[in-house]
Amino acid sequence: MSEVRAAGPFSGWERAIAARYLRTKKKDGGVALISIISFVGITLAVAVLIIVMSVMNGFRTELMGRILGFNGHVYVAGPLLNDVTRDATIAKIRAVPGVAQVTPMVEAQGLALGPNGAATGSIVRGTAPGDLRRITLISNNIKQGSMFGFGQGEFGGNRVLLGDRLAATLGVQVGDPVTLISPTGETTPFGSSPRRKTYTVGGIFSVGMSEFDQVYVYMPLQQAQLFFGRDQSVDVIEIMLNNPDRIDQLKPAIVAAAGPNALVTDWRSKNQSFFNALEVERNTMRLILLLIVAIAAANIISGLVMLVKNKGRDIAILRTMGAGRGAILRIFFMSGAAVGVLGTLAGLAVGVAFCAFIAQIQGLVELISGVSVFNADVYFLAHIPAKLDWNEVGLITFWSLAMSFLATLPPAWRASRLDPVEALRYE
Numbered sequence: 001m002s003e004v005r006a007a008g009p010f011s012g013w014e015r016a017i018a019a020r021y022l023r024t025k026k027k028d029g030g031v032a033l034i035s036i037i038s039f040v041g042i043t044l045a046v047a048v049l050i051i052v053m054s055v056m057n058g059f060r061t062e063l064m065g066r067i068l069g070f071n072g073h074v075y076v077a078g079p080l081l082n083d084v085t086r087d088a089t090i091a092k093i094r095a096v097p098g099v100a101q102v103t104p105m106v107e108a109q110g111l112a113l114g115p116n117g118a119a120t121g122s123i124v125r126g127t128a129p130g131d132l133r134r135i136t137l138i139s140n141n142i143k144q145g146s147m148f149g150f151g152q153g154e155f156g157g158n159r160v161l162l163g164d165r166l167a168a169t170l171g172v173q174v175g176d177p178v179t180l181i182s183p184t185g186e187t188t189p190f191g192s193s194p195r196r197k198t199y200t201v202g203g204i205f206s207v208g209m210s211e212f213d214q215v216y217v218y219m220p221l222q223q224a225q226l227f228f229g230r231d232q233s234v235d236v237i238e239i240m241l242n243n244p245d246r247i248d249q250l251k252p253a254i255v256a257a258a259g260p261n262a263l264v265t266d267w268r269s270k271n272q273s274f275f276n277a278l279e280v281e282r283n284t285m286r287l288i289l290l291l292i293v294a295i296a297a298a299n300i301i302s303g304l305v306m307l308v309k310n311k312g313r314d315i316a317i318l319r320t321m322g323a324g325r326g327a328i329l330r331i332f333f334m335s336g337a338a339v340g341v342l343g344t345l346a347g348l349a350v351g352v353a354f355c356a357f358i359a360q361i362q363g364l365v366e367l368i369s370g371v372s373v374f375n376a377d378v379y380f381l382a383h384i385p386a387k388l389d390w391n392e393v394g395l396i397t398f399w400s401l402a403m404s405f406l407a408t409l410p411p412a413w414r415a416s417r418l419d420p421v422e423a424l425r426y427e
Contacts, residue, residue: 340404
């Protein structure tokens with residue numbers, strides 16, 4: 001006769017009973033309703049956490065990409081800007097491994113006037129045509145016109161590039177005149193006289209960030225030196241790196257190439273407060289939403305407590321038939337954990353799908369409501385960004401499952417400690 005062995009933990013009969021307790025019955029309607037509420041709550045909490053964190057990751061990535069693509073990664077200032085050896089020093093900086101581009105630049109504020117009398121403040125950047133072409137965030141995003149003729153003519157000519165929002169504010173198109181006024185003009189016996197000159201709009205660019213598209217004007221370096229009275233000097237030497245995250249490794253070599261009198265700063269110090277604020281907001285939001293997931297998982301306790309109360313007779317019968325306390329604990333643990341697992345997987349699917357189609361969802365909502373849900377003037381970007389960080393998605397999934405499993409333990413432990421005699425006494 002073959003030996004009969006006891007069933008091991010999480011055996012087929014335990015899983016069958018746990019699955020049976022999850023099925024809806026008329027007399028257990030309250031339990032079923034609470035289980036459905038728990039499932040929906042966990043699904044929504046996990047989905048919202050994934051969506052919010054992905055949007056914040058995308059927002060940070062998009063901002064960093066545009067800020068670091070529009071501005072330099074390292075800045076060199078000091079006596080070097082006016083020194084006769086500036087070109088030789090720039091060549092040394094270009095030779096540093098990891099340096100992608102070195103751009104001598106004039107940058108100054110001015111007032112821009114359109115032909116219809118519209119006026120707004122602007123920031124004028126003077127760069128050489130070749131350097132501007134290598135700033136791909138500008139040269140690859142010229143929506144109207146082109147760089148043809150930029151930098152050609154006496155002192156670089158009179159063609160300039162404008163951001164699309166600035167052009168819209170001034171009411172100008174490609175080929176229209178735009179007047180720039182410099183606050184630093186010639187000195188007369190009656191005081192300082194602002195310098196004023198009319199240029200031709202050669203192209204209109206859009207980098208997708210209103211902070212830049214609203215105020216920036218690009219003109220040839222020689223023309224900017226003449227217009228702002230810089231003679232042969234520049235305001236800053238802007239350096240682009242192949243990888244801005246390697247700033248700590250590359251900065252010492254750049255400092256050595258720039259010389260002892262140069263003042264070298266990097267993008268972290270220039271934008272430190274902004275990125276620190278984003279990181280603090282991101283961490284705070286993650287903590288709050290993780291707590292919401294824990295609260296949603298806690299609803300499982302209510303459903304299991306009611307299930308244990310309704311199944312007291314079943315528990316007593318199972319105990320008298322030889323089921324141990326561990327088997328009872330595992331049965332009710334699987335019943336509650338199944339709600340958490342299914343809710344987590346559903347939330348994972350909803351969150352990932354929402355992030356994948358967020359642009360289409362944004363367009364549909366704006367079409368139905370007729371309202372812009374992501375105003376570029378407020379949020380700097382023209383669309384809602386979303387970037388899935390799979391490490392973070394894994395953390396969210398693990399947290400939701402852990403909270404669901406923890407929530408099932410107290411009522412499952414109570415079920416395993418139920419006395420069969422007391423359970424059957426009043427049946």
